[in-house]
Amino acid sequence: MKNLLIVICLIFAFILLYQIGGKLMSINKQDKIKVEPFLAFGNDRDVFFKGRVIKAYTQKRPSSRNNWFSNIISAAKRYSGSSVPLAKVEITFQEKSYTVCTDENGVFELQIGDSKPSTEQNELVTFQVVEPVTRKSLIAHMEVTRYSGSMGVISDIDDTIIISHSTDIGKKFWLSISKNAYTRRPLPGVSEFYKKITDDKSLPIFYVSSSDWSLFDLIKDFLRYRHIPEGPILLKDKHINLRNIWKSGGGDHSHKLQKIELLMEMFPKMQFHLIGDSGQHDPEIYAQVIQDYPGRVKNVFVRIVGKLDASRESDLKSLHGFEHFHFFESSEEAIEIVEKESIIN
Template sequence: MALVKRDKIIVEPFLAIGNSDVVFIKGRVIKAYREKRPSSRNSWLKNILSAIRRYSGSSVPMAKVEITFQEKNYVVATDEDGVFELHIGESKPKEEFNEIVTFQVLEPATKKSQIAHLEVVRYEGETGVISDIDDTIIISHSTDIGKKFWLSISKNAFTRRPLPGVSGFYNKITENGLKPIFYVSSSDWSLFDLIKDFLRFRHIPEGPILLKDKHINLKNIWKSGGGSHNHKFEKIELLFTLYPEMSFYLIGDSGQEDPEIYAEVIERYPNRVRGVFIRLVGEFDPDRREKLDPIISSGNFHFIESSEEAMQILEEKFSLK
């Protein structure tokens, strides 16, 4: 097999999470342009150039990746979008092993073999939080493709703006990070680092980020965050399966399909949802509300207009001070 250009193919590990027995791992392999860290001082032109570089990478389908964990090796292949994932069962924490996963691309072969590492984070407890991202924590204008596109290319992690009061609300609902929080979004994996930096910069509790697997590049950058949102339900099911003893708060917005997705979750898992918070984006269609009424009337659904309103509900209904 011919060797490819040095340092072009890289593995990006995204997730290594688990419970006391199972570990779930996810990442992708891409031909990537290495980008410098963003800055709050970057001009809109620099941000646009950075966005072009971010999306100039191309996925590497059918690449082979060797994953090493607890002195065992696993070889996985990427799908058509360069994404790979692996469930490892019977992998209880062992004192003699570090909880570190190592990744190495075996094929295509490169002159310089890149090795990546990611620490496994295991979660436990009775309650967790699952949240959307766009127009739930970060202003994205998802219902206006022109505004959304301009924001996505002209801003970076330090210049994008959060919804007012989000940091306080999320710290309250997670009890200042004591409860685990998971982010599920229709944004694509090219925004993974941006979202991580944004959460940290805005003092919003950090947690695993599960994004849409479909690869976005310069030709279809405008599709980022759009299309079908069925994958959200699948990723929520993954979390429900991985943490069967945990019940969840679900947080989203009315701009896309979060109310319908969360209603389906409640119907499928009626005893696993503690409460739903839906941030209203514009007027909520009466027809949508009527279809959701059987679920909304259960008292689990809370349509909110502000973080302050959500925090008041947490205090009055869920006794979270």
């Protein structure tokens, strides 16, 4: 294991030196830059778009046959990709165009009101970088999904659906670079539980995580491969690169509350089941949501990660809206709760 870690360090050191040397950082007219669209969803009136602008890089599709070395190379490429700050992106939707600017992390977002859905065909949004001007600015498209109804689900990702070891930096780091969407493991029974809580995928589900946008494709592929209900994935905006890759999924989790607030405002007539774990601050964040949005949270499901000490258990019992909380150790136990209490009619 020691030799393996040395090899990993050498690989990342080499790529980091390559990056510092300026071969990955400059943008000129020969470079390809592209938009990575992340989100295009809304209600019957408003739509929300999000994405980022990066220098395009070549990346093969992951496979369950990839070994750890191939996955490390792929992770290095993913995190060495250069985001493009202060770029201008033209967003075209329903025959109207809007120009937005990326932030220091290359991320942009736009919310449009008074935008009723088309009844004739699927709605598409188009993204194109208009500044900086290059010869190879690629156009990206994404289908817009509208959500309605009276009930939805909001779920965390790390150690809630996918094994991440978020409380152990070493294990978390190793998983993040040595595995891919097809070799990362879900929590046992997650697919069955999420099909149950979404009423066999009939309820909309939204994912909120402290992982960064560099993992967007991995999470999206993971959900599809493991037959877990898919939905919009809202991640942390702060850019993670090779220098701070070990910080992915860590730090301040207040952005989760902001993302949930966005969903609460976007779907004011919808109540939600919230799902998280005890390893980070999900229970405290969800208690704050219950307090800020009375009557909007139907149930909170919290997966117990590790063993709760007496102090942590006491803190959880004192949370606002504790009567809405259901604690479980396995997906089978969560399914039993749903069925016993007729949470999904």
